[in-house]
Amino acid sequence: MKITIMDTTLRDGEQTSGVSFSEAEKLNIARLLLEELKVDRIEIASARVSEGEYKAAKKILDWSHQHAYQDRVEILGFVDGKTSLEWIQKAGGKVINLLCKGSLKHCTQQLRKQPEEHLADIREVVKYAEEMGIGVNVYLEDWSNGMRDSQEYVFQMIRGLQAEKIGRFMLPDTLGILNHDETYEYCKKMKDGFPDLKFDFHAHNDYDLATANVYSAIKAGISGIHTTLNGLGERAGNVPLSSVIGIVKDHFHHELSINEQKLYAVSKIVESFSGVRIPANKPLIGEFVFTQTSGIHADGDNKDNLYYNDLMPERFGRKREYALGKMSGKANIKKNLEELGIELDAEEMKKVTSRVIELGDKKEMVTQDDLPYIISDVLKNDTIEQKxxxxxxxxxxxxxxxxxxxxxxxxxxxxxxxxxxxxxxxxxxxxxxxxxxxxxxxxxxxxxxxxxxxxxxxxxxxxxxxxxxxxxxxxxxxxxxxxxxxxxxxxxxxxxxxxxxxx
CATH class of the missing domain: 3.30.160.270 (Alpha-isopropylmalate synthase LeuA, regulatory domain)
Structure with a gap:
């Protein structure tokens, strides 16, 4: 099965508190996502938000037309007649992700409308979009609460729209409330009930279950997943693209278009643009995730890579490192010295290991680049001169x-x-x-x-x-x-x- 990725870093990701990308940054992120990482689709803006949002969207869309990506660039729009559609058309957009109500509460309490009225309004927008040459996907906002509390309403919405010209039905866990069991059950009901429709799953991470929920959605047969780079997004964020890669490739062995080699470099650029630091222990893209700290692990790696798994750092343009500190053994230090091209005899190694452990006990950070200085200090020679x-x-x-x-x-x-x-x-x-x-x-x-x-x-x-x-x-x-x-x-x-x- 092919899993398609729709990355929404530039729309949902920008809803992270304190994050606002400039026009130039947005264009660069869009280019990196489509040309470097090879994601299938990107969502770049919300219609009608601001003049700055319009200018950035137009800049990306102008570029996308030049490179034949226009059908892969999507904009969130609203059930407002032609208003959102005209905003998107003026910017050069070809796809609207139409925000509809996926729970009865949202429909009756926020819109103050009955389901039949909401369906009629959606159909009107879909008809206008077809006349304007704009493709339509549908977001069922608050779908997860809809499946918990008002499943018949959700099925009524799908039945009422399945004959319309809608590319994908997008199932968001808007408030990040689901667990993996619920996700599997609800996604399976959508797939079994409407086998001819295409569904996307959109996970939020409020309970730190977004990655597990994506796993369950794919297990249930969902073929489209929404992500953000570095897990950016409102509140606790969205499921990170980096986490989805590991699930799809290593657990399901499904096809995925992503260029893994570019993941780390692009993630670091977005870290710089957003100002939101990547946690050091973030899977695949964190600073320390390919660092072995325990000396016994380094020893095992020397003996037929006993502590390796399928997440090899080279897949992601990175390399394995061996931390230096109080947990270090001779194997850790030896690995680092090999990188530097330095050889020590057994007695010298013992002295250097002792000093590294001593520094680690004092909570001092020790890096590979510190080793020549430590060696010089411990062995009382002048190998490093302060020139x-x-x-x-x-x-x-x-x-x-x-x-x-x-x-x-x-x-x-x-x-x-x-x-x-x-x-x-x-x-x-x-x-x-x-x-x-x-x-x-x-x-x-x-x-x-x-x-x-x-x-x-x-x-x-x-x-x-x-x-x-x-x-x-x-x-x-x-x-x-x-x-x-x-x-x-x-x-x-x-x-x-x-x-x-x-x-």
Whole structure:
């Protein structure tokens, strides 16, 4: 069976509190979804919401027409005669996802109409859409409550619309109330009762059951699933595309059009655009989900990959890592040293392992890039020389003016000085630093992520940890700095990075 994905990151996902994508961001996400990830359909907007929503929708639709994607781009519309249809047509849309009422309560209490009246209004919109050359799918809003409390109403709606020109009937668990048993029962009733119709299932995650409910919907025979990237969505969000991939491919072995290799990269871009961080333990796309922490697991991986499963990181453009900390054993450290091309004898390995465990007990973060420094410290040698040192720097900030930094740095014993402005003190510092590097024609990495951790409690003198992610060539690595001043912590992390790439 082929499972089709309709991704609604740009419509339902943007209903996440605090998330609002710009026109350019929306266009880029649409392109990434259709061209990189290869999803089957995308829902990009709600009709009549705002002028900004219209402009963004038109931009995406103009692009979709140029690339023959127009039938795969959908817009949520309302049972309002021609009003939503005209909004969609003016934007260049070819598909409306018509929001109808899927429970008797919504029909009689929100619309103040009887089912026959609502059906007549829906048929009118479907007729107008056909005249305008716009395809129609139908959302049965609050369908899950409808199946719990008013099943005859739901069946009345389907019977009343099954002869109309409707592509798909979409079954949303609007309030995220269902469990997996109910989902299977209700979806099976839809499939058994109306075997010739196409159904989609739309899961919300209020009880943390969205992924389980998608599993049950597919088991019941539903062939269309709605997702969002990173699980964005109102309240607890929608089912994440990443979770659906694993279910469809590894549990059902159904066909899916998604390009798994692009999943992580696209998810990180949406993380940046939305400002909503991906939890580190989020399946497939979280930072730590392909990281083995226990030493016994690393040992097992060395002995015929005993702790591997079907979710191989390479499928998703990632690689397996081995954490360093108090749970580390020699196997973890050996795996990391192999990545760095470093070999230690048994006694040296014992000393380094002891130090890593000691640091982990103190809750200090240890990364693969810290290992050369730990080795240098533990074995009392000079394998890592501090070739780059900050001699002095001055940072200036003033209301209404760009920040200014003056930097004096020593490289291989020779001093260099530059001054630069920037959007903030750290940006000014980096601009001065890169001016020096540019003058020396020295390569330097790109900053790809910047995270600040401040302990709770409101103390202004508390230590701040700044963790910066850098990318040089195809390699990505992190450095951290610790100080009571955030900018100083960032500068410490930067100097550590400079010595790493110098070494």
């Amino acid at each position: 780059i040192k900050i001699k002095n720097y001055a940072l200036q900030v003033a209301e209404g003016l760009r920040s200014v930094a003056t930097l004096s740095i020593e490289i291989d014993g020779k001093s260099y000085e530059e001054t630069a402005s920037g959007d903030g003190q750290y940006d000014a510092f980096m601009n001065a630093l890169w001016k020096i590097y540019d003058s020396l024609e020295k390569p330097y990495p790109k900053l790809t992520d910047y995270a600040v951790s401040i302990p709770p409690g409101g103390r202004t003198d508390a230590l701040v940890e700044t963790v910066i992610t850098w990318k040089i060539g195809y390699r990505e690595f992190k450095t951290r700095g610790l100080d009571s001043d955030q900018t100083v912590a960032a500068i410490k992390a930067t100097i550590k990075m400079l010595n790493m790439i110098e070494d």
